[in-house]
Amino acid sequence: MSVNAPLNRKLRMGLIGGGQGSFIGRVHATAGILDNRAELVAGALSSDPVKAKASAPDYDIPADRAYTSYQEMAEKEAKLPADKRIDFVSVATPNHTHFEISKCFAEAGFNVICDKPLTFDLKQAEELAAIVKKTGVVFGVSHNYTGYPLVRQAREMVRNGELGEINAIRAFYIQGWLRTKLEADSQKQAAWRTDPSKSGAAGCFGDIATHAYNLGRFITGLIPDQISCHLKSFVEGRALDDYGTAVIKFTNGALGTVTASQISHGRENEAWIEIDGTKGSLEWHQEEPNKMLYRVNGKPHQIYTRAGGPYLSALSSASSRLPSGHPEAFFEAFANIYSSVYDDIVKRATGKPFDGAASIYPNVMDGVDGMNFITQSVASSQQNGAWLSLKHPLCRS
Structure with missing residues (x-):
């Protein structure tokens, strides 16, 4: 072709x-x-x-x-x-x-x-x-x-009802590279990320918590209702948050948490998500992206692998380039986003x-959703964790 x-x-x-x-x-x-x-x-x-x-x-x-x-x-x-x-x-x-x-x-x-x-x-x-x-x-x-094959597999499993009704989402993004004040030494990546005039109202939460939040939205499709958030800068003199946690109420009654850190010793790029449903639960880690854990009470735990076989959805299988056992990761996931955009171009x-x-x-609606999440996280934290609305007319439903 x-x-x-x-x-x-x-x-x-x-x-x-x-x-x-x-x-x-x-x-x-x-x-x-x-x-x-x-x-x-x-x-x-x-x-x-x-x-x-x-x-x-x-x-x-x-x-x-x-x-x-x-x-x-x-x-x-x-x-x-x-x-x-x-x-x-x-x-x-x-x-x-x-x-x-x-x-x-x-x-x-x-x-x-x-x-x-x-x-x-x-x-x-x-x-x-x-x-x-x-x-x-x-x-x-x-x-x-969202471009990782097993993240897309998780999305298909949730939407096919394999997990039942979703009760809880726990999303994390944990790093340690800003444990010291690198911005004081004019380190390029740290300097703009910790500068309110360049990064915006949030630091860690704007930089990486948005990914964790977006993962939960992408996989489950649940509609956010309210948020309560606490943000903090643990490094003295830093202008923006380097740690935070948020609790989210979804319109179906589910609860979610988003925790992000850039000051946790020894943590590199540890994004992961856990999803609990009435029929089963899922767990996926970005640092080991070619495996996903599926659990059901009273049954052996199942490990899904990227390109692992006919049990994978068509979307997940189409997102892999190599046979099973050959690791794919960050570049390939990024390329899956590009390839999907190319289809529409x-x-x-x-x-x-x-x-x-x-x-x-x-898409741009997901971008608005992320900015709404950041805005309301910061506002809630400024009000000592007050519950604020996460509803927005332009966010994907």
């Missing part, structure tokens, strides 16, 4: 951010081309014009499409012939820049894949959702953990309808 049939060509990718010293920009670039469905052809790789140009050879971006700003990139790419200009842009920059960049490209008619959290604040997220609806562009948000490019609000990939 031709690449991206019936379009029959690779999609042309542009990258914002990802300059020298970047972590997530390189991940986006790698995931975007992993399945040979896209090629990276243009970029505005840094807010520093010199660094932006100097970083282009690292990605094999030609000099004439290595732009010194995202504004220049949007303007010049829009003027290129249709068979040359980019099909979509990936936004891999600090939080405070997401809105203006995404808005710029969406209004110019370009499809967008934006890193999470979607924007700096909820108001921006709501405005961006309106722009996406008006322009009809494809818009994905890189909550990449191809549909849009060939004039076929697509439902951007009901996608398997996280």
Whole structure:
């Protein structure tokens, strides 16, 4: 079959951010081309014009499409012939820049894949959702953990009723890298994440708790009702939270917890989720992503493995690239998000309808949901854990 049939060509990718010293920009670039469905052809790789140009050879971006700003990139790419200009842009920059960049490209008619959290604040997220609806562009948000095959398997099992009614969700994201005040030493990744002017109202909760929250929403489909949250900074002088926990009430009566830390000694990138239903329970760990535990009282515990056999759903099986026993992980999960977005980009490019609000990939509504979660978490914590509403008209139901 031709690449991206019936379009029959690779999609042309542009990258914002990802300059020298970047972590997530390189991940986006790698995931975007992993399945040979896209090629990276243009970029505005840094807010520093010199660094932006100097970083282009690292990605094999030609000099004439290595732009010194995202504004220049949007303007010049829009003027290129249709068979040359980019099909979509990936936004891999600090939080405070997401809105203006995404808005710029969406209004110019370009499809967008934006890193999470979607924007700096909820108001921006709501405005961006309106722009996406008006322009009809494809818009994905890189909550990449939803791309893991066994996370998708968990989603199918819950929605097929294999766990019964969902009673509880326990979602965690535990790290230890900010145990010391790295931002005081101008460590790049720590500096912007702990700066309220760049990260927003939340630190740890905006950075990683959003992933844990999104996992629960993605797998169970439960609708959040209320939240009570406590956030704290344990490192003296740090402006934003580095630890927090929230309790969530869902509309079906289920309870959920989200716990996130960036100050737990020895913890690397330990995201995991446990889900309790009336018929069984699930447990999945991001650091061991190729296995998932399924438990039922009075029966032996079952271990589901990625690409493990016919018991897996079609969605889960289609999300794997290698036979069982060959580990797949972070890049591949990220690439699954990209591949799902590409399906809709191809549909849009060939004039076929697509439902951007009901996608398997996280979309702009999920981005609004994440920003609403952050906003209400911070507000609840400021009110000593008061119960606040998590309902939002733009969040996916």
